[in-house]
Amino acid sequence: MTSIVLEQAVATADEMRRADAAAIAAGTPGEALMDRAGRAAASAIAAFTGPDHVLVLCGPGNNGGDGYVIARELAERGWPVTVGQLAPPSSREAVAAAAACPAPVEPLASVQPAPVLVDALFGTGMKRKLKPQVAGRLADLMGAANARIAIDLPSGVGTDDGALLGASLPFDMTIALAALKPAHLLYPAAGLCGRIVTADIGIPVETRCWRITKPRLSAPTFADHKYTRGFALVVEGAMPGAAMLAARGAQAAGAGYVVVAGTGAAPGGPDSVIQRQTDELELEQLLEDGRIGAVVVGPGLGRDREASVRLDAALSGPGCPLVLDADALVLLGASAIPVARRLHGRAAVLTPHEGEFVRLFGAQTGSRVDRARKAAATAQAVVVLKGPDTIVAAPDGRAAISGSPSFWLSTAGTGDVLSGVIAAMLARGLEPFEAACAGVWLHGEAARLAGPLINADALVPALNRTLADTACSN
Ligand SMILES: NC(=O)C1=CN([C@@H]2O[C@H](COP(=O)(O)OP(=O)(O)OC[C@H]3O[C@@H](n4cnc5c(N)ncnc54)[C@H](O)[C@@H]3O)[C@@H](O)[C@H]2O)[C@@H](O)CC1
Ligand SMILES: [K+]
Structure with missing residues (x-):
């Protein structure tokens, strides 16, 4: 579905x-x-x-x-x-x-x-x-x-x-x-x-605003294979651990095929995440694969010249939806070119926390919902303004607010996992606003299921169980 x-x-x-x-x-x-x-x-x-x-x-x-x-x-x-x-x-x-x-x-x-x-x-x-x-x-x-x-x-x-x-x-x-x-x-x-x-x-x-509630996600059927389940690509940068958290998030949220486009750092992470070492040209070639359903760029990307080159490659690749997080948002904020122009009409989900949001969109007035809506209209992309009350806003004015958050999520790396979960939702075919809402719900529900979270790694198995419950009960 x-x-x-x-x-x-x-x-x-x-x-x-x-x-x-x-x-x-x-x-x-x-x-x-x-x-x-x-x-x-x-x-x-x-x-x-x-x-x-x-x-x-x-x-x-x-x-x-x-x-x-x-x-x-x-x-x-x-x-x-x-x-x-x-x-x-x-x-x-x-x-x-x-x-x-x-x-x-x-x-x-x-x-x-x-x-x-x-x-x-x-x-x-x-x-x-x-x-x-x-x-x-x-x-x-x-x-x-x-x-x-x-x-x-x-x-x-x-x-x-x-x-x-x-x-x-x-x-x-x-x-x-x-x-x-x-x-x-x-x-x-x-x-x-x-x-x-x-x-x-x-x-x-x-x-035009709703509470984010349990998404209706179908379980795989006999007709599915790894590409119909969703191919998510994560662009790695200076800190490979963050990219791997995004990849594991995508995998636990049901993506059928997850690839990390690496930078040559020592590979780690599960064998089921495919790791391809890519220089600039190889990354561009990899991004041309038409089967890719979503690309994550930003977690652990870094902010140096190489990071900018890898971000540019992701932005100029073919038209699959993007999830832009962390350092990608910082780099976009530092650029003189407006985000909407960098996206060239490409579907994208931007996932800033409050600090990244202010750097990218300035200190706007109004409620968090108003601010997220204005930012989405400016960027012509879905904005996920993260916080205890995460807001999802679309350029067309739709907005949604998460309910019953787990404050245990406020630990390093959980945002990287979220970017992967949203990529999995995009790769399975949800449109960007719905993909972001479904991702935010799965991520929050997994945190509640995990209980007191010691680190972002603990979120991954809980996500997997949350997806199984969600997909099986609908
Ligand atoms: N037909 C309707 O309008 C309905 C309204 N409903 C109820 O009506 C409420 C809204 O009613 P109102 O618009 O009359 O607003 P409120 O009853 O919330 O308060 C308005 C009154 O409080 C005064 N006021 C506001 N802030 C104040 C403050 N800090 N200190 C002192 N006075 C203050 C205003 O001048 C006004 O006289 C809803 O929350 C809901 O409970 C429900 O009865 C359903 C139907
Ligand atoms: K009251």
């Missing part, structure tokens, strides 16, 4: 407002949407905690309105419920929800803590930092609770960029309404969300 499916939409505050407005214009009143949101959230809370005394903190906007519906729903189930009010409701829907809520209402400043704390102070309308007394009161009440649940978002985070705007303590669960928001996946906000559940409120949400 040569496509993957991204199903979990990630919507910005503006996209959510447009979705709400479209649903209202199509005939569903705002009160009905709030009612659906509050009921769905109340069911999720009931499933999470069981009956107990609940304190619902309500802000002035529609997030607070959801809070009043939740308080009403749980009170109707017979749970003891108190509302802690920051300010009176201000929107028409929230006023109506508050009027229908039978629970006692007390000021936030003086309300008593309860074992279950529901935060409906602010959601996607959060515009500025929480006042210190509000942030402090929220932290105190959270500290005194046994279960802490955020409605839509933890209050005090930036919806679109995941920045902290006064929030400090983690929740046990966050109930995302209608769709995920970037803050559920972008750090540091993502670290405060706890378990994330998405409550369906029956409205379509238009977005």
Whole structure:
């Protein structure tokens, strides 16, 4: 199978407002949407905690309105419920929800803590930092609770960029309404969300951003052979170990034939990775093999003249997709010629970490998603901005964010492995954006499977098991 499916939409505050407005214009009143949101959230809370005394903190906007519906729903189930009010409701829907809520209402400043704390102070309308007394009161009440649940978002985070705007303590669960928001996946906000559940409120949400989830990858069939499984070529440079990690990554991710174009250094690595020693001319000849499905260049390439020559050879070879990582990105950044021109319309996946990204594209403003999107449009290539929240962005505006990362991945060489995994996905025929998403997922899942990672080598066998599970279960 040569496509993957991204199903979990990630919507910005503006996209959510447009979705709400479209649903209202199509005939569903705002009160009905709030009612659906509050009921769905109340069911999720009931499933999470069981009956107990609940304190619902309500802000002035529609997030607070959801809070009043939740308080009403749980009170109707017979749970003891108190509302802690920051300010009176201000929107028409929230006023109506508050009027229908039978629970006692007390000021936030003086309300008593309860074992279950529901935060409906602010959601996607959060515009500025929480006042210190509000942030402090929220932290105190959270500290005194046994279960802490955020409605839509933890209050005090930036919806679109995941920045902290006064929030400090983690929740046990966050109930995302209608769709995920970037803050559920972008750090540091993502670290405060706890378990994330998405409550369906029956409205379509238009977005060009998704969470990266398990790809659908087929297992080999009787018709496959090593070249249909994918031929990945890794261009070696000054540090052969890094190229070998990329090659082993490609192999563990299912490539049928993996070749390292070596520089003459002593060969190491498994016998099943074919090592060909190549000078400049031989590399050019090797790159002309039309069966190659993807070329990796950058891991351990070096930054000297020879490295530039080998990069130029890879860039000027025939048209198979490229994965450009590490030193290749540094060399591209140091060149006066824009990346898009060096690629000549060639399909490519660029995999910078934050430092490489800034060198290549400059310090841009906006969220990591915005920055990756702009970079992809500039480079006319897929950009994988690596980090705890890895972003994949395509020149056509599609973007995807990884979820549930393993922080054990922050060790030398794991990026080299990722470049090989993405090459394997390209070589099996996925288009670059999908190949990058599938590669990022396999790599992250393998890290979770491996547990505490001592080094990048330990990732390779875990990758192999992850691929086997993925390909066999689809
Ligand atoms: N029809 C809709 O619009 C729906 C909205 N929903 C809920 O509505 C939320 C968005 O509602 P709103 O747009 O009203 O926004 P919020 O309820 O998140 O907050 C907006 C209010 O807070 C104020 N505010 C923002 N930052 C503040 C700060 N730091 N300190 C003090 N006040 C601050 C704003 O001036 C405004 O009055 C979503 O997160 C979701 O919970 C759901 O009920 C589903 C339907
Ligand atoms: K909230």
